[in-house]
Amino acid sequence: MSNPTIGALFCGLMLLLMFIRVPIAIAMLLAGGIGYVTLGGWTPFLATLKTGPFFVLSNDSFTVIPLFLLMGFLASRAGISRALFAGANAFFGHLRGGLCMAAIGGCALFGAICGSSLATAATMAQVALPEMRRYGYDGALATGTLAAGGTLGILIPPSIPLIVYAILAEQNIAKLFLAAFLPGIIAAVGYMVAVAITVRINPKAGPAGPKSSWRQRGRATLGLFPALLIFVLVLGGIYSGVFTPTEAAAFGALGTAIIALFKPGIRLEDYLRSLLETAAATAMIFMILIGAEVFNSFMALSGLPQSLAADIAGSGLSPMTVMILILLVYLVLGCLMDSLSMILLTIPIFFPVVMALDYGLTQEQTAIWFGIIALIVVEVGLITPPVGMNVFVINKLAEGVPMRRTFIGVVPFLLSDVVRVALLLSFPVLCYGVIDWVGF
Amino acid sequence: MAELAPDSGTDLPGTRLDRLCRWLALLGGLLLAAAALVTVVSVLGRYFFNDAIAGDIEIVTFLTAMAVSLFLPYCQLRRGNVIVDVFTENAGPRTRALLDALGSLGLAVAAGVIAWRMTLGGWSFRLYGDETMVLRIPSWWPFLVVVPCFALLCLCGLVTLKRDLAERSGW
Numbered sequence: 001m002s003n004p005t006i007g008a009l010f011c012g013l014m015l016l017l018m019f020i021r022v023p024i025a026i027a028m029l030l031a032g033g034i035g036y037v038t039l040g041g042w043t044p045f046l047a048t049l050k051t052g053p054f055f056v057l058s059n060d061s062f063t064v065i066p067l068f069l070l071m072g073f074l075a076s077r078a079g080i081s082r083a084l085f086a087g088a089n090a091f092f093g094h095l096r097g098g099l100c101m102a103a104i105g106g107c108a109l110f111g112a113i114c115g116s117s118l119a120t121a122a123t124m125a126q127v128a129l130p131e132m133r134r135y136g137y138d139g140a141l142a143t144g145t146l147a148a149g150g151t152l153g154i155l156i157p158p159s160i161p162l163i164v165y166a167i168l169a170e171q172n173i174a175k176l177f178l179a180a181f182l183p184g185i186i187a188a189v190g191y192m193v194a195v196a197i198t199v200r201i202n203p204k205a206g207p208a209g210p211k212s213s214w215r216q217r218g219r220a221t222l223g224l225f226p227a228l229l230i231f232v233l234v235l236g237g238i239y240s241g242v243f244t245p246t247e248a249a250a251f252g253a254l255g256t257a258i259i260a261l262f263k264p265g266i267r268l269e270d271y272l273r274s275l276l277e278t279a280a281a282t283a284m285i286f287m288i289l290i291g292a293e294v295f296n297s298f299m300a301l302s303g304l305p306q307s308l309a310a311d312i313a314g315s316g317l318s319p320m321t322v323m324i325l326i327l328l329v330y331l332v333l334g335c336l337m338d339s340l341s342m343i344l345l346t347i348p349i350f351f352p353v354v355m356a357l358d359y360g361l362t363q364e365q366t367a368i369w370f371g372i373i374a375l376i377v378v379e380v381g382l383i384t385p386p387v388g389m390n391v392f393v394i395n396k397l398a399e400g401v402p403m404r405r406t407f408i409g410v411v412p413f414l415l416s417d418v419v420r421v422a423l424l425l426s427f428p429v430l431c432y433g434v435i436d437w438v439g440f
Numbered sequence: 441m442a443e444l445a446p447d448s449g450t451d452l453p454g455t456r457l458d459r460l461c462r463w464l465a466l467l468g469g470l471l472l473a474a475a476a477l478v479t480v481v482s483v484l485g486r487y488f489f490n491d492a493i494a495g496d497i498e499i500v501t502f503l504t505a506m507a508v509s510l511f512l513p514y515c516q517l518r519r520g521n522v523i524v525d526v527f528t529e530n531a532g533p534r535t536r537a538l539l540d541a542l543g544s545l546g547l548a549v550a551a552g553v554i555a556w557r558m559t560l561g562g563w564s565f566r567l568y569g570d571e572t573m574v575l576r577i578p579s580w581w582p583f584l585v586v587v588p589c590f591a592l593l594c595l596c597g598l599v600t601l602k603r604d605l606a607e608r609s610g611w
Contacts, residue, residue: 019528020542024522025522027546030550033550049557049558049561050558050560051561051565053554053590054582058501058502058582062504063500063501066508070472070476242487243483246500247479247480250483251480254477257473275465275472276465276514278469279466279511280514280520282508283508284520284521286511286512287512288522335526338522
């Protein structure tokens with residue numbers, strides 16, 4: 001049996017293990033480990049384990065992950081999400097479906113200080129769902145909006161999957177963050193349009209609320225100030241060259257902790273809880289990083305990615321066809337797997353394939369373009385059945401709305417996603433244009 | 441994605457091991473906060489006093505490595521590791537518990553092997569006197585925290601294995 005065949009075989013084993021409830025990280029570790037031993041023998045494998053996992057834990061580039069997580073969890077506890085929702089609501093509340101638009105605006109703003117999709121969806125749901133219920137919003141629309149809105153959390157920088165992509169693809173994190181901005185804004189606008197169309201078809205789904213006076217709007221806008229402060233500190237710091245991303249995350253986490261002090265009724269327990277939330281989320285991510293490290297070194301040993309890239313390059317398919325096929329694979333995988341695992345497992349395989357094809361872009365532009373589109377398609381997996389993590393979380397928070405209704409509520413947003421991906425595929429400049437424009 | 445819903449708080453059964461792991465996770469959180477603080481002080485020093493903390497990155501990465509490993513046992517006890525449950529949704533609770541037991545066993549084995557290999561890895565760092573570039577911190581120091589954490593993770597895997605099996609036979 002050739003090495004690439006063995007590689008494919010153990011890919012299959014890994015998927016099998018995942019599908020019978022073995023934690024994803026452990027499935028990667030076991031399949032990757034046994035595969036490595038099959039190809040290279042015990043001695044080199046055991047040797048890599050001596051320091052390999054430690055280097056994952058002490059990798060300078062990964063330090064940014066727990067810090068951004070801490071920042072996001074602190075921001076939720078600090079009541080920042082409430083202020084953001086109120087701010088957006090002052091401007092959209094009087095429209096039909098206005099609360100949903102406000103929730104999307106709130107998610108987009110919160111996404112700018114939080115790198116995690118579930119955290120964004122959950123924290124916004126806690127403030128927006130009760131309001132939507134009070135105004136008699138349709139359960140499907142309300143929960144669908146929040147599940148979809150949460151995906152803005154990982155598209156709008158900072159974004160943890162994008163950080164991992166940057167490391168795997170050896171690209172500049174700051175540039176990728178910058179590139180994600182415009183697609184992120186397009187996403188938020190597209191979702192608001194989806195809401196507007198939905199309530200036009202079914203006006204009962206989202207009745208209009210009272211109009212805010214300009215005085216109220218002014219006050220609500222002032223409430224955006226803490227979030228804006230963190231945002232400017234973190235991303236402003238990165239782009240002005242004052243901070244590295246890790247330093248920015250450290251400042252962001254500390255700044256958020258200080259801002260939280262001003263929230264009335266904040267207690268020490270809130271801080272400890274956010275530390276524990278950070279602990280659980282970080283541990284889960286690093287287990288997957290360690291598992292992927294083992295599995296990917298096995299993949300490299302098997303030569304499967306290279307042989308796949310060579311096969312595709314020799315197949316005579318047009319570059320765009322290949323891209324669309326890859327995106328379809330992501331859509332299918334996204335129905336089953338979480339986004340970080342997907343990025344970790346597929347980028348080592350697909351990245352060389354894409355880079356070997358000619359899209360009429362420079363190497364760096366191709367890498368950035370592919371990263372952003374892959375991130376979007378991966379995130380779509382968060383709201384598609386059967387495994388839509390966002391949908392599960394929101395549905396759990398919205399008592400009395402059946403799961404089926406939430407998945408129905410997500411459909412308009414999925415359509416909006418399809419339009420956006422088509423747009424970005426046709427106009428790659430939407431991804432890398434901002435970088436050229438800023439001259440970063 | 442790899443993300444988590446906000447903490448429900450009262451999720452651990454509350455044995456002595458559960459409490460220990462929660463405390464260790466909090467300790468890890470404090471180390472992480474310390475890492476953030478070191479970074480902030482170093483950057484402020486760099487801009488305002490033209491004097492960064494020498495080797496701040498070394499301190500930060502070691503603190504983070506220790507923090508993350510302190511988080512691992514806690515995450516396992518609260519079943520924080522992501523699983524795919526689409527294909528087993530319709531299986532009976534006993535079958536699911538048995539499969540979860542398999543997952544726990546896999547985790548215990550993996551964590552045990554890693555703890556064993558890292559003991560040797562840390563030992564060889566010590567033997568060869570490997571140290572960081574700037575501060576000359578011996579590279580094996582963080583292993584004093586990381587290795588026991590993986591051993592504890594292995595133990596936690598065995599404990600969750602026992603809990604899965606207990607659920608299966610309905611004790």
